[in-house]
Amino acid sequence: MPIKSYDAHQIEAKWQQYWQVHRVHETDLRGAADPYYVLMMFPYPSAEGLHVGNVYAFTGADIQGRYQRLRGHDVFEPMGFDAFGIHSENFALRINTHPMKLIPRNVENFRRQLRMMGLMLDWSHEVLTPDPDYYKWTQWIFLQLYKHGLAYRATAPVNWCPKCHTVISNEQVVDGECERHPGTEVERREMEQWFFRTTKYAQRLLDNLDWIDWSDITRNAQRNWIGRSEGAEVDFRLPGRDAALRVYTTRPDTLYGATYMVLAPEHPLVGELVSEEQRAQVGAYIERARKMRAADRTDEEREKTGVYLGAEAINPVNDQPIPIWISDYVLIEYGTGAIMAVPAHDQRDYQFASQFDLPIIPVIRPTGGDPPEGEAYVGEGVMINSGPYDGLPSQDCLRKITHDLAAQGVAQPRVQYRLRDWCISRQRYWGPPIPMIHCEKCGIVPVPAEDLPVRLPEIEDFRPDTPGGKPLERYKPFYETTCPTCGGPAHRDADVSDNFLDSAWYFLRYPSSHRDDVAWDAELTRKWLPVDMYVGGNEHAVLHLMYTRFLCMAFKDMGLIEFEEPFKKFRAHGLLIREGGKMSKTHGNVINPDEYVDEHGADTLRMYLMFLGPYTEGGDFRDSGIIGIRRFLERLHRLYWEVLTKRAADAPGAEPAASGGDAVPAWGALDRPTAIKLHQTIRKVGEDIESFGYNTAIAALMELLNTLRAAPALDAFALESLAILLAPFAPHEAEELWEMLGHEGSILAARWPQYDPALTVTEEVEIAVQVMGRLRGSVHVARDASEQVVRDAALAHESIAKHLAGKQIRRVIHVPNRLINFVAN
RNA sequence: GCGAGAGUGGCGGAACUGGUAGACGCGCUGGAUUUAGGAUCCAGUGAUGAUUCAUCGUGGGGGUUCGAGUCCCCCCUCUCGCACCA
Numbered sequence: 001m002p003i004k005s006y007d008a009h010q011i012e013a014k015w016q017q018y019w020q021v022h023r024v025h026e027t028d029l030r031g032a033a034d035p036y037y038v039l040m041m042f043p044y045p046s047a048e049g050l051h052v053g054n055v056y057a058f059t060g061a062d063i064q065g066r067y068q069r070l071r072g073h074d075v076f077e078p079m080g081f082d083a084f085g086i087h088s089e090n091f092a093l094r095i096n097t098h099p100m101k102l103i104p105r106n107v108e109n110f111r112r113q114l115r116m117m118g119l120m121l122d123w124s125h126e127v128l129t130p131d132p133d134y135y136k137w138t139q140w141i142f143l144q145l146y147k148h149g150l151a152y153r154a155t156a157p158v159n160w161c162p163k164c165h166t167v168i169s170n171e172q173v174v175d176g177e178c179e180r181h182p183g184t185e186v187e188r189r190e191m192e193q194w195f196f197r198t199t200k201y202a203q204r205l206l207d208n209l210d211w212i213d214w215s216d217i218t219r220n221a222q223r224n225w226i227g228r229s230e231g232a233e234v235d236f237r238l239p240g241r242d243a244a245l246r247v248y249t250t251r252p253d254t255l256y257g258a259t260y261m262v263l264a265p266e267h268p269l270v271g272e273l274v275s276e277e278q279r280a281q282v283g284a285y286i287e288r289a290r291k292m293r294a295a296d297r298t299d300e301e302r303e304k305t306g307v308y309l310g311a312e313a314i315n316p317v318n319d320q321p322i323p324i325w326i327s328d329y330v331l332i333e334y335g336t337g338a339i340m341a342v343p344a345h346d347q348r349d350y351q352f353a354s355q356f357d358l359p360i361i362p363v364i365r366p367t368g369g370d371p372p373e374g375e376a377y378v379g380e381g382v383m384i385n386s387g388p389y390d391g392l393p394s395q396d397c398l399r400k401i402t403h404d405l406a407a408q409g410v411a412q413p414r415v416q417y418r419l420r421d422w423c424i425s426r427q428r429y430w431g432p433p434i435p436m437i438h439c440e441k442c443g444i445v446p447v448p449a450e451d452l453p454v455r456l457p458e459i460e461d462f463r464p465d466t467p468g469g470k471p472l473e474r475y476k477p478f479y480e481t482t483c484p485t486c487g488g489p490a491h492r493d494a495d496v497s498d499n500f501l502d503s504a505w506y507f508l509r510y511p512s513s514h515r516d517d518v519a520w521d522a523e524l525t526r527k528w529l530p531v532d533m534y535v536g537g538n539e540h541a542v543l544h545l546m547y548t549r550f551l552c553m554a555f556k557d558m559g560l561i562e563f564e565e566p567f568k569k570f571r572a573h574g575l576l577i578r579e580g581g582k583m584s585k586t587h588g589n590v591i592n593p594d595e596y597v598d599e600h601g602a603d604t605l606r607m608y609l610m611f612l613g614p615y616t617e618g619g620d621f622r623d624s625g626i627i628g629i630r631r632f633l634e635r636l637h638r639l640y641w642e643v644l645t646k647r648a649a650d651a652p653g654a655e656p657a658a659s660g661g662d663a664v665p666a667w668g669a670l671d672r673p674t675a676i677k678l679h680q681t682i683r684k685v686g687e688d689i690e691s692f693g694y695n696t697a698i699a700a701l702m703e704l705l706n707t708l709r710a711a712p713a714l715d716a717f718a719l720e721s722l723a724i725l726l727a728p729f730a731p732h733e734a735e736e737l738w739e740m741l742g743h744e745g746s747i748l749a750a751r752w753p754q755y756d757p758a759l760t761v762t763e764e765v766e767i768a769v770q771v772m773g774r775l776r777g778s779v780h781v782a783r784d785a786s787e788q789v790v791r792d793a794a795l796a797h798e799s800i801a802k803h804l805a806g807k808q809i810r811r812v813i814h815v816p817n818r819l820i821n822f823v824a825n
Numbered sequence: 826g827c828g829a830g831a832g833u834g835g836c837g838g839a840a841c842u843g844g845u846a847g848a849c850g851c852g853c854u855g856g857a858u859u860u861a862g863g864a865u866c867c868a869g870u871g872a873u874g875a876u877u878c879a880u881c882g883u884g885g886g887g888g889u890u891c892g893a894g895u896c897c898c899c900c901c902u903c904u905c906g907c908a909c910c911a
Binding site (some may be wrong): 216217220221223224225227229231247248249250251262302304327328329330331333334335338339340341342346347348349351416417418538541542575580611612613614617619620621622624625626627628629631632634635638695696698699700701702703706766767768769770772773774775777778799810811812813815818819821822823 | 826828829830831836837838839844845848849850851852863865878890891892904905906907908909910911
């Protein structure tokens with residue numbers, strides 16, 4: 001039974017129950033004729049409950065899903081929980097509760113809130129990362145990568161967060177601080193870790209960015225992160241040694257200007273090259289650099305520091321010996337950890353040379369102009385002081401010098417990426433154990449696939465990094481095992497894998513979540529993947545989204561899947577702020593969706609969030625504005641109720657009176673202006689949804705409602721269309737209106753209305769009339785009227801005539817259906 | 826510093842390839858109705874001037890054009906990403 005007045009709670013409870021009972025949101029994955037996979041970034045189920053940022057993201061994705069469903073697709077819109085990881089673990093530690101107890105509670109609360117928001121989620125395919133049925137396959141993936149040489153173990157300087165008590169990846173380091181702990185300096189530690197060879201795919205990850213249909217902002221962030229540069233490796237001879245000092249440079253054209261070399265303090269040759277006289281100083285410098293906090297070391301404002309090694313290298317282009325220094329402005333991780341310094345043409349080198357009075361030799365002269373004073377000239381120009389290359393354009397020499405040196409065997413072209421391999425190991429408890437066994441005799445042995453999952457034991461003391469070692473190391477029943485190869489004593493890898501691995505493949509699991517014998521079902525995967533539409537926050541542009549792409553490429557090469565890009569479309573939503581400022585716990589201005597749903601209902605909250613601003617740019621949540629959406633829904637509901645009850649009353653008499661003085665539109669044929677508004681709105685809302693212009697789509701719905709309320713009469717097509725157009729935004733109310741219209745079952749069974757192109761244009765248009773480019777009035781003429789007609793109409797206009805009085809018309813500019821401009825003097 | 830984007834009423838924000846700036850909503854003003862209401866309905870709402878008229882108005886300054894929020898140049902501010910990556 002339809003509900004008379006707009007009572008959000010009653011309506012929303014009613015339809016949520018209906019959806020659940022009738023499984024309206026579940027998709028027949030195998031039988032689907034026209035699959036469309038909508039994905040939203042699954043949340044970490046925090047104890048605080050669903051964040052309004054999640055609601056914002058999910059609603060934007062849900063609109064796509066509902067719209068595609070109304071367009072006739074079989075839409076799959078799954079949800080799950082990313083409940084492993086440091087986030088959950090730290091919280092569990094803080095409140096002194098075991099995560100295995102904590103997580104189910106949080107998840108239950110999240111499910112409740114997600115249902116409350118009326119998302120079209122198919123809960124029958126939920127995944128939960130800490131579920132052994134899930135992480136069994138996370139471990140299996142690790143084994144696949146290992147098998148194909150993409151997982152390796154290495155001792156490398158890693159980022160250690162003293163608060164997390166674990167290593168974190170490069171991507172999780174922000175300005176030398178831990179992403180999770182602002183203000184906490186990341187330390188550098190040498191540790192043996194598992195890495196995934198993401199760098200192997202650097203070029204493909206970069207190349208595919210040219211064609212994948214993703215938000216530009218996200219693709220740009222990825223390009224930046226991959227950081228491809230082209231240059232050359234050049235060997236500088238070391239007098240009296242066999243070895244050469246190899247540097248990487250993007251500017252081989254400036255080789256003649258190299259007046260010194262700089263090694264990173266950690267460079268392996270430092271110890272060998274340092275002279276006796278300099279040894280003490282160099283040692284002290286290295287010690288100081290080692291202790292230096294990461295954020296300070298990378299502060300560009302800081303004065304350059306460094307120490308002379310007491311050794312020389314020979315510049316291969318002119319055989320000149322140049323001094324070798326060490327300085328912390330050279331990074332051991334990048335290139336070869338050593339540079340040739342060209343102070344005339346590199347700002348950093350210039351600063352360093354100025355600091356230590358090293359020679360500065362310009363080798364490129366800017367074309368048509370003088371080189372800048374007091375700084376390096378980094379542009380191109382004409383070669384000078386460069387022996388045989390003098391007079392050539394510097395750009396030509398980029399390749400030429402490399403080529404010539406390559407012929408002598410002392411240089412080679414080289415492409416360098418900023419992207420690093422993905423450090424997978426975490427010295428923590430709350431994650432999937434890395435499925436590897438360390439045997440004294442056999443070395444590193446993978447756990448046989450049939451032994452998966454390696455279950456995470458439920459241990460009481462899961463604190464990280466206590467004196468007894470890592471949590472899983474302390475727990476002997478887990479740690480001590482036997483070697484699968486030789487049967488001898490062995491121990492398990494005591495690390496767990498990075499939380500980002502859990503979320504790097506979850507979309508592959510959703511359709512196949514019922515299969516316990518394979519990670520993903522081949523047929524379902526072929527049918528449903530790649531994901532048609534992925535919507536999420538851009539904060540994951542270089543983390544999650546890079547890792548998923550890497551995994552897909554690896555899987556494709558292994559023959560496990562048939563595509564290499566996981567998401568056909570990805571759209572990044574903007575940031576939601578509140579009252580002009582950032583929303584955060586510290587500001588105490590975080591929006592709790594429950595409160596707003598309590599007060600106004602989920603449809604109002606959903607719609608308001610989408611109305612705030614352009615979805616891809618974010619919006620400013622102001623409490624004062626939400627009432628506008630609420631009023632809209634109330635007016636809408638009232639209109640339907642009044643028109644439809646009136647019609648029911650009129651129906652027996654068949655002939656509905658053309659409402660005498662009654663404000664309620666009658667039932668009958670639409671007048672033409674109303675019909676035009678309707679058809680224009682049908683077109684606009686569809687187009688706007690496809691381009692994520694939700695705010696303007698909602699504005700169009702409001703305009704349509706205003707028009708319908710003022711119309712003399714309405715018909716079924718108008719009311720049905722508006723209900724369907726509303727359905728992506730306010731799904732509960734749309735269902736209620738649909739029922740009021742006499743339909744049985746969900747509005748999702750309806751089809752998106754077709755607009756009639758002929759009815760999207762008026763037959764009369766208003767033409768702006770300008771005199772000398774200034775607006776002086778307007779005239780109404782028939783659509784597509786000729787210039788002559790418009791001109792005559794305009795000249796007949798008295799205010800136009802006034803402005804043209806005494807003037808001669810020199811020129812007339814006519815833009816059909818828009819304006820006419822008289823140029824006169 | 827580099828890269829990307831953005832500056833429009835009191836506020837959030839509209840404006841397709843240059844063509845009537847300010848859609849839609851909030852707020853505000855006036856009116857109607859109601860015992861009352863953070864209710865509903867109607868009208869108005871960029872600024873200035875005396876009205877139905879005019880002038881000025883899209884961060885600032887120049888320019889192109891019959892016509893510029895939109896295109897070009899310079900500057901200012903803000904947001905985001907990267908940041909001693911050689």
